Amino acid sequence: MAEGHVSNVKKYVVVYVVILAIAALQFVIAYSNISGSQMFARMLFLAVVEATLGLLFFMHLADNRGLLWFVVIFNVFVLLTLQYGWTDSFRMLGGVQWAK
Amino acid sequence: MSQAEMTMQGHTTAGHSAAMEKPAFSIPAKKMAMWLFIIADTATFAGCLVAYGFLRNGTPDWPHPFESITNVAVMTFILVTSSLTMLFGIDAARAGDKSKALRWTLITAALGALFALLHVREWLELIGQGMTLFKNPWGTGLFGASFFSITGLHLLHVTGGVIALIAVGLRYKGGRYNADDLEITGLYWHFVDLVWMFVVPLVYLLNLKR
Numbered sequence: 001m002a003e004g005h006v007s008n009v010k011k012y013v014v015v016y017v018v019i020l021a022i023a024a025l026q027f028v029i030a031y032s033n034i035s036g037s038q039m040f041a042r043m044l045f046l047a048v049v050e051a052t053l054g055l056l057f058f059m060h061l062a063d064n065r066g067l068l069w070f071v072v073i074f075n076v077f078v079l080l081t082l083q084y085g086w087t088d089s090f091r092m093l094g095g096v097q098w099a100k
Numbered sequence: 101m102s103q104a105e106m107t108m109q110g111h112t113t114a115g116h117s118a119a120m121e122k123p124a125f126s127i128p129a130k131k132m133a134m135w136l137f138i139i140a141d142t143a144t145f146a147g148c149l150v151a152y153g154f155l156r157n158g159t160p161d162w163p164h165p166f167e168s169i170t171n172v173a174v175m176t177f178i179l180v181t182s183s184l185t186m187l188f189g190i191d192a193a194r195a196g197d198k199s200k201a202l203r204w205t206l207i208t209a210a211l212g213a214l215f216a217l218l219h220v221r222e223w224l225e226l227i228g229q230g231m232t233l234f235k236n237p238w239g240t241g242l243f244g245a246s247f248f249s250i251t252g253l254h255l256l257h258v259t260g261g262v263i264a265l266i267a268v269g270l271r272y273k274g275g276r277y278n279a280d281d282l283e284i285t286g287l288y289w290h291f292v293d294l295v296w297m298f299v300v301p302l303v304y305l306l307n308l309k310r
Contacts, residue, residue: 005195009188016184023176023297027169030305043301050297058183058290067125071139078143082150092158 015057022050134284138291141257145295148253149302152246156306163238164309165231172304175218176296179258182211183293186265186286193272193279201282205269208289212262219255223248243307250303257292265289 029042056062061071124132156162166172189204226247233248235241268285271277 007191007195009191012184012187012191016180019180019297020177023180023300026301026305027173030169030301030308036306040302040306043305044298047298047301051294054183054290054294054297058187058293059287064125064127067127067135070125071135074139075142075146079146079150082146085150085154086157089154089158093160 011057015053019050019053022046022053128280130280131284131287134287138287141291142295145250145253145298148246148250149298152250152302155242155246159240159242161239162307163236163240163243164307165226165229165236165238165243166304166307167309169305169308171218171222172300175215175222176300178211178215178218179293179296182208182215183290185211186289189269190279190283190286193282198273201279202269202273205265205272205282209262209265209269212258212265212289216255216258216262219251219258223251247303250299254292254295254299257295261285261289261292 026043026046029039029046032039034042055068055071061068123129127135185204186208189201189208192204193201230237231244231247233241233244236244264285268277268281272279272282
């Protein structure tokens with residue numbers, strides 16, 4: 001065994017089980033009797049939690065705060081800039097002939 | 101010492117200090133390159149998923165063709181499990197156990213290949229039901245375009261990842277690559293897994309037949 005190596009297998013298994021449980025919860029929500037927007041919000045929230053766990057523990061960003069902030073700030077910026085078109089999306093529902 | 105020699109010495113010292121500059125975020129350059137690729141690729145997938153959301157929200161006759169979640173549930177289980185086996189491989193590589201690291205890496209690649217096969221089978225079923233890029237029997241043709249684009253891009257990443265895992269794993273065992281290289285490939289594989297966590301609820305679960 002390489003000198004100084006500390007195995008993280010137990011931690012990985014715990015995170016894996018948690019991610020699987022959250023994924024299962026998404027499937028349960030898919031069959032729940034709630035509105036589409038509520039379903040979307042809940043599923044997206046759970047997906048963000050899953051991705052955060054993956055980033056922090058599988059991709060080891062928890063060990064590198066500087067890189068974590070770099071990744072988070074850049075991606076949040078990109079995601080925010082992508083939101084500019086939603087008003088047009090809603091306008092399509094009522095204002096465009098082919099969308100009716 | 102002549103003026104020219106002093107100038108040369110100055111340049112050499114400056115060159116050394118540049119070469120010894122601390123790497124960004126204290127990680128090796130190869131790992132940093134992979135992170136930059138992942139960040140750029142995140143923007144690509146985010147663009148695709150937001151465009152899909154835009155179309156889905158703005159199109160009244162959006163189809164809900166998926167009758168069963170069994171296939172996508174199995175695919176999700178396989179991909180998340182492959183992330184765990186990848187971590188086992190990296191852990192073994194860090195411990196210096198090359199055979200074990202290669203074994204786990206190849207198991208990861210096999211799970212990725214299985215995921216790809218299930219995906220292709222699902223595609224063929226949908227195509228068999230009359231779904232193409234431009235039309236389907238259930239509603240707007242935009243569904244096929246967005247479904248095949250998003251899942252196809254992801255499938256392309258999975259296929260590339262399987263090839264990379266096999267190539268890097270074998271070269272690690274052969275001594276050409278080290279544990280860092282395996283870990284960098286693992287970063288890519290985890291990213292592919294993370295993207296799937298968003299594709300499943302948005303593309304599959306929200307389009308279940310009710």
